[in-house]
Amino acid sequence: xxxxxxxxxxxxxxxxxxxxxxxxxxxxxxxxLLTTVSMATAFVLSAMTLAAVFDGVTLSYAFGNWAPPVGxxxxxxxxxxxxxxxxxxxxxxxxPWGRPIVDAEVxxxxxxxxxxxxxxxxxxxxxTLTGDVFNVFVFLEISSLATYGLIAHGRDRxxxxxxxRYLIMGTVGATFLLIGIAFLYILTGTLxxxxxxxxxxxxxxxxxxxxxxxxxxxxxxxxxxxxxxxxWLPNAYxxxxxxISALLAATATKVAxxxxxxxxxxxxxxxxxxxxxxxxxxxxxxxxxxxxxxxWLAMMQTNLKRMLAYSSVAQVGYMVLGVSLVxxxxxxxxxxxxxxxxxxxxALFASAGLVAWRCGSVRLEDMRGIGREMPWTLTAFxxxxxxxxxxxxxxxxxxxxxxxxxxxxxxxxxxxxxxxITSLMALVYIARVVEIAWLQPRPDDAPAVQEAHWTLLVPVxxxxxxxxxxxxxxxxxxxxxSMAAEALVGGRLLP
Amino acid sequence: MTxxxxxxxxAVIVLMMIGYYCMIVRGNMxxxxxxxxxxxxxxxxLFISAGKVIGGATPVLRExxxxxxxxxxxxxxLTAIVVGIATTAVGLALTVRIREAYGSIDDDAIDxxxxxxxx
Numbered sequence: 001x002x003x004x005x006x007x008x009x010x011x012x013x014x015x016x017x018x019x020x021x022x023x024x025x026x027x028x029x030x031x032x033l034l035t036t037v038s039m040a041t042a043f044v045l046s047a048m049t050l051a052a053v054f055d056g057v058t059l060s061y062a063f064g065n066w067a068p069p070v071g072x073x074x075x076x077x078x079x080x081x082x083x084x085x086x087x088x089x090x091x092x093x094x095x096p097w098g099r100p101i102v103d104a105e106v107x108x109x110x111x112x113x114x115x116x117x118x119x120x121x122x123x124x125x126x127x128t129l130t131g132d133v134f135n136v137f138v139f140l141e142i143s144s145l146a147t148y149g150l151i152a153h154g155r156d157r158x159x160x161x162x163x164x165r166y167l168i169m170g171t172v173g174a175t176f177l178l179i180g181i182a183f184l185y186i187l188t189g190t191l192x193x194x195x196x197x198x199x200x201x202x203x204x205x206x207x208x209x210x211x212x213x214x215x216x217x218x219x220x221x222x223x224x225x226x227x228x229x230x231x232w233l234p235n236a237y238x239x240x241x242x243x244i245s246a247l248l249a250a251t252a253t254k255v256a257x258x259x260x261x262x263x264x265x266x267x268x269x270x271x272x273x274x275x276x277x278x279x280x281x282x283x284x285x286x287x288x289x290x291x292x293x294x295x296w297l298a299m300m301q302t303n304l305k306r307m308l309a310y311s312s313v314a315q316v317g318y319m320v321l322g323v324s325l326v327x328x329x330x331x332x333x334x335x336x337x338x339x340x341x342x343x344x345x346x347a348l349f350a351s352a353g354l355v356a357w358r359c360g361s362v363r364l365e366d367m368r369g370i371g372r373e374m375p376w377t378l379t380a381f382x383x384x385x386x387x388x389x390x391x392x393x394x395x396x397x398x399x400x401x402x403x404x405x406x407x408x409x410x411x412x413x414x415x416x417x418x419x420x421i422t423s424l425m426a427l428v429y430i431a432r433v434v435e436i437a438w439l440q441p442r443p444d445d446a447p448a449v450q451e452a453h454w455t456l457l458v459p460v461x462x463x464x465x466x467x468x469x470x471x472x473x474x475x476x477x478x479x480x481x482s483m484a485a486e487a488l489v490g491g492r493l494l495p
Numbered sequence: 496m497t498x499x500x501x502x503x504x505x506a507v508i509v510l511m512m513i514g515y516y517c518m519i520v521r522g523n524m525x526x527x528x529x530x531x532x533x534x535x536x537x538x539x540x541l542f543i544s545a546g547k548v549i550g551g552a553t554p555v556l557r558e559x560x561x562x563x564x565x566x567x568x569x570x571x572x573l574t575a576i577v578v579g580i581a582t583t584a585v586g587l588a589l590t591v592r593i594r595e596a597y598g599s600i601d602d603d604a605i606d607x608x609x610x611x612x613x614x
């Protein structure tokens with residue numbers, strides 16, 4: 001038990017240290033190898049950490065042996081470990097897939113590309129594991145700055161614009177978080193999350209505390225791409241290199257959601273958060289807006305990656321909808337969908353990446369009849385799409401099932417109807433791709449397209465298989481999600 | 496004169512609004528980055544003001560001084576300044592690349608070129 005406490009910080013430290021080393025490595029093979037090995041190691045450590053905290057234990061590591069709350073503490077319960085496992089797991093599977101695709105999209109200076117990738121992942125993992133609110137801000141900026149650089153690596157010149165606009169919005173979000181943290185520090189004189197959680201309830205409720213909560217929630221909602229603050233996301237995901245789109249879609253917004261939940265449920269009490277501000281109603285309105293606007297815009301797109309990006313906006317809506325119910329079941333559904341959506345979007349973006357690589361375009365009109373040329377890739381896309389729609393036996397079905405049960409338990413039948421309608425909209429946009437790829441004839445003047453090599457298909461199919469595996473065997477996902485929800489609520493009363 | 500005694504915080508609010516407005520309204524990317532810098536600086540002042548203890552000396556341990564100002568916000572803001580500089584640097588680097596790719600750094604002018612960019 002104590003040994004895993006000592007090892008747990010290395011989940012962040014390994015990519016953080018490997019990043020600068022990677023920048024110095026020459027050629028293509030070495031940076032990739034170092035990145036893959038360090039993410040695989042971090043994945044093993046995350047799995048060990050999750051196993052250690054699965055029965056409600058909280059691990060605490062004090063950096064530099066400065067005891068918390070003075071020093072920086074890494075504090076890990078089921079909620080952190082669950083998110084860390086998703087990040088490291090998806091990254092470990094996607095990196096072997098991404099190698100030839102990165103060779104094609106970023107032919108030069110791959111050392112610095114992989115270095116940025118490692119630093120972005122280290123930042124995301126740091127946000128996930130840390131127990132210090134100022135540390136959250138620093139890691140958020142570390143991962144964001146690396147991400148801006150990664151998006152700008154896209155081959156299209158619009159990638160630069162997407163990165164710049166994300167930089168402006170992302171920095172506003174992070175600075176809002178910093179303002180919130182400033183108010184918390186002024187009120188309590190501490191930055192440690194556990195210490196804040198004990199001091200805030202005894203602090204007299206004031207306007208300053210309300211403002212702190214408001215700034216933190218809005219700041220993180222920007223990073224989360226919660227409708228209507230999602231404008232940075234579609235362009236960023238569309239023009240980023242394929243590996244980055246897949247990784248970001250599977251991890252970045254999830255981490256933002258996790259931190260938001262950590263603040264709402266753990267740092268502030270849920271009894272305060274949901275009564276001081278009309279958070280429940282506000283989150284529900286934004287979630288429903290995102291579900292409908294995202295699904296609707298996804299149906300209108302002519303670019304496959306942009307369609308998936310808008311679908312992500314809709315899926316973030318499902319997660320936040322679970323949160324807005326303010327029940328343990330709703331929070332469990334949110335964590336469950338956080339994990340499952342990471343799996344399905346990684347699979348979808350990975351197969352879209354193969355199409356982009358082989359076909360040279362992700363415009364739907366260039367994909368006509370491509371299903372017969374690249375059957376394995378497009379089948380993987382269709383099966384991951386099945387999971388996105390939520391048809392049993394897939395992971396997507398499990399998360400929708402839990403979300404619908406949570407809404408029913410809360411007596412909100414109308415939400416069930418809305419969830420079903422947006423699921424049908426997902427069916428429309430996935431079916432449209434399948435129809436174009438399989439049923440329409442390949443134009444005669446279209447360039448010849450070859451199926452990707454099997455070594456690239458294996459990681460994609462691994463992700464698809466995970467979607468089906470976690471649709472049948474839900475011990476890890478449902479168990480982890482309910483442990484995470486319980487760890488966040490921590491026996492406190494929900495309003 | 497309670498209004499004047501909160502002078503720092505008034506400065507914070509004014510700077511924050513100037514920076515934020517500049518970021519939203521200006522089409523020129525360099526001006527957006529300048530706005531971003533002003534916006535971030537206002538938050539730095541907020542932190543540092545909170546660390547001031549009235550009658551407190553600079554937080555360097557020495558004989559004959561009992562009351563010190565709180566050094567922690569200064570240290571935090573030192574980190575935040577580094578983050579701010581990194582953000583500005585990345586923003587400026589992107590602006591240079593955008594200028595090379597589009598021949599303009601004006602948001603509206605680029606939008607006119609990329610008509611179908613916003614879907």
